[in-house]
Amino acid sequence: MADLSVSIHKLQLKNPVTTASGTYGYGEEFVEFMDVNRLAAIFVKGITLEHREGNPYPRMAETASGMLNSVGLQNRGVDYFIQHIYPRVRNFDTHIIPNVNGSTIEDYVTVTRKLNEVKGIEAIELNISCPNVKAGGMAFGINRKSAMEATRAVRDVYDKTLIVKLSPNVTDIADMARAVVDAGADAISLVNTFLGMAINAETRRPILGTITGGLSGPAIKPIALRMVWDVFKAVKVPVIGMGGIMNAADAIEFILAGSTAIQVGTANFIDPAASVKILQGVKEYMARQGVSSVKELIGGMIVK
Amino acid sequence: MADLSVSIHKLQLKNPVTTASGTYGYGEEFVEFMDVNRLAAIFVKGITLEHREGNPYPRMAETASGMLNSVGLQNRGVDYFIQHIYPRVRNFDTHIIPNVNGSTIEDYVTVTRKLNEVKGIEAIELNISCPNVKAGGMAFGINRKSAMEATRAVRDVYDKTLIVKLSPNVTDIADMARAVVDAGADAISLVNTFLGMAINAETRRPILGTITGGLSGPAIKPIALRMVWDVFKAVKVPVIGMGGIMNAADAIEFILAGSTAIQVGTANFIDPAASVKILQGVKEYMARQGVSSVKELIGGMIVK
């Protein structure tokens, strides 16, 4: 049997397949469709300090091979998560990794402090890249200095594995990666969504309630893949890649470009069992290609 | 009859539909498929000072609703263009707009000087955004200072309409637009391609000879549209929008987001008559919606 396990700093994953924040609920929505326990980890939906109602309707626009969303971090706040949601999902045989958000650095720190106390949660994903909130979010992730500040502040209060999720809406993703690693990130995940827009020509109105939103899905895959490769070359910490992964070949490509693990996002909406099918396909690929450990594939793209 | 004419600074266009540089050859390739004279302008393929062989094969990878190219400005140089190509196409009843490239500012300036002398050429498009060349190209377009330098240097030697084509591979497209306008641009065109990558999972090799290439097609449309809107709000000069325009509805959306004219790119490969069909569709839209001048639609997106 091939060895599928990988490690993200101190976090041990039984395989490289996880699901992306905001696209997989808390896992509960998927139990009727697949065996959630086969996943290495679930990145659960974005958590903020306080309850947030998110953005006005409409929040979704379909685009060519992709979609725009403007959910805007609707969630019930970190305390509710810890008291009511986590106890429901902690018994899944998979890592539950909260996605931490804030409008201010203090928010990030407070949320992190609370999560640091939760037994069983071994990593957080610091989201400095949400394009759908007015304050904070992507504003932190597109500026070198504030990205470092947020990372450093959270690092100071967090003992376990700190994954920082980068925004692709930047000129130099490698530089951003280096910055947050310098500031204490144990791993990098990317990409979050690209800032985009859709208009209804007939009504002449924007389709999203917030005018702009975040683009995800296969449309962004070539850019995401390039960014993973850029970041892989730039930093020594593990990279968790995502952006339009729909099938096992996509997952393998992200691994070859330098991902230690991958996140399945938008694909979950179209096929709720996409993630386990991808896992199965990765196993088949390894068998076919005679790869005994998935680690051999990480960054294994052959360049001449 | 509805009024389709628009102006880009001193350049008068009979309608808002033009074709994008590098996707329409010199127009000659399309004469068997459509009436080239119906176009307002042809942005011809990238021109450099010297003859360039471009990048090694393979130069193309299909992606979800898009494609990557790494052509790398293959062309026979500005002198050849002026002496041999322009005389062949100057009699088309449409504007021929050269797309000016360089590895150094001197190159840009020399090419521009030569084009400035050519009777009949009333505008150039300064390409500071080609992702497929090692020196110059996008390197100018992703840095505020060098974008301004290149624009200013070219402005100094060019008397007619100067359109600067921006790279979308930046954090703040509005800021780049303001910068080049400050440096003398008469109009902005955007977007050029997004830097992306494709890997063949089975061979574990990059598909493109240059590893990375430029992403175009409907996949990028939502991001391009958002950038056009950002730029439209930021500058007073006309914007020429493009990025994944496949049909008339797409064209209308770019106009509503702030484009005075649009460029049809990748669509030309799939349907060589796409541009005239789009023009026809724009006319039908205007008739249906009772719009008497296309100018009413520019930036006309209704935001509450």
Place this chain on the structure above:
Amino acid sequence: MKKVEDFRVLGHKWLNYSSYIIELEAPEPLSPVQPGNFAEIEISNSPHVFLRRPFSIFDANPLTNTLSFYVKVIGEGTRVLGKARKGDKVNIIYPLGNAFSIPEKKNILVVAGGSGIAPFILYGKAMQKQGKQVTFLLGARKAEDIVLTEMFRPYGEVLITTEDGLLGEKGMVTQHSIFIGKDSPFEHIVTCGPEPMMKAVAGIARKKKVSCEVSLENTMACGFGACLCCIVETVDGNKCVCTEGPVFNINQLTWQT
């Protein structure tokens, strides 16, 4: 039990220039379906459709293991689904969403506009079983858009309004003569259709002080609660139309009358 399954197309029945019923056969015994439930249908043969498309379950037959959908062609997905051929595989997630309640009172009015008729065959059947008395009020802009009246008749009286006046009463559903007068012969109203129509119906229900349920539409990426794209504002905050709806009691909504 929610399922994701490859159904087999049995055929279409075109109702007019732009709407059809498509019937599909499940590969195994149907999951139980409630009136109001919907399904997410994958459109796998168009370059222009990325996400699944939600449709109310029009009819379900546990004996033949078939589902049918009433579809109005409004874009690429509905167009392409109308061209599926007998034997084609179509992947469907079902049953999704909540269901209409069984009202305590007896006299029920169904108000359906356009493709809003879709959930009400199942509803009519269920209410008949419950011994309720249902009246269907169907409205459309043009007479040719009024379809399927014969299918509703076994489950109750069918009233019609058309804006062109060529069928039934002239005007919009909310202008129908049954609403004239202060009292209502109906004790419960359910409605589905364009949002302005549903809001108007909800207004009438409030005025006449009868209970009212609406089946909402929304832009959905998943259909099963994972994306939070499909929210509607309620008195208890935002709710997901796909899991906490599509059926809502108007008292839950923040609609102004």
Place this chain on the structure above:
Amino acid sequence: MKKVEDFRVLGHKWLNYSSYIIELEAPEPLSPVQPGNFAEIEISNSPHVFLRRPFSIFDANPLTNTLSFYVKVIGEGTRVLGKARKGDKVNIIYPLGNAFSIPEKKNILVVAGGSGIAPFILYGKAMQKQGKQVTFLLGARKAEDIVLTEMFRPYGEVLITTEDGLLGEKGMVTQHSIFIGKDSPFEHIVTCGPEPMMKAVAGIARKKKVSCEVSLENTMACGFGACLCCIVETVDGNKCVCTEGPVFNINQLTWQT
């Protein structure tokens, strides 16, 4: 005259597990087609195909206004085209590219590997008309991949190599016994197939000092000279395979022998 037209699918003939001939009817009189020309076919019913797909014109019948293509299934586009149904519209740009030359000499050897057989029915017909004598050497890995030998026979002798040895001589085309000995009975070679095979054939041609033309493949975005994606290095710089090829004389190429 290059045209963009909606053809109508007349049908497929499946040749083995992975290849078929698809025949299509033009809406109006065919443009004249030369051996070596190709077409760009639009695949409009898959979410996974964006660009057109290039295929050599396998056969053209000006009397019935039909084109046919020999297609090997290697991915989504070729798979989906194999599922088109009779009557479906398929948009085609044709004829594209240059053609094989008419050699001065009489004895011609055609070497085709895998789907490289596609251009040679038209070629065989044309050469027969010119009074040339053609020998077809077809090679494949497995015997089951050798198809259409009966279609070639009217235009010349058919020789076969398979790597599994189950049909014809065992080995690769370049190992066929006709190549043994210093002299060549053939005065001109044309070849199409996998690049390593074509390079080996070009090597033999050089060694035997006979003229040789190859039909190249490439990744194409347009097929008619607009994108410059499909270049091959030649002694005169990069050339477009789609307009200046796909047929090249090996003397033009920078291939090392």
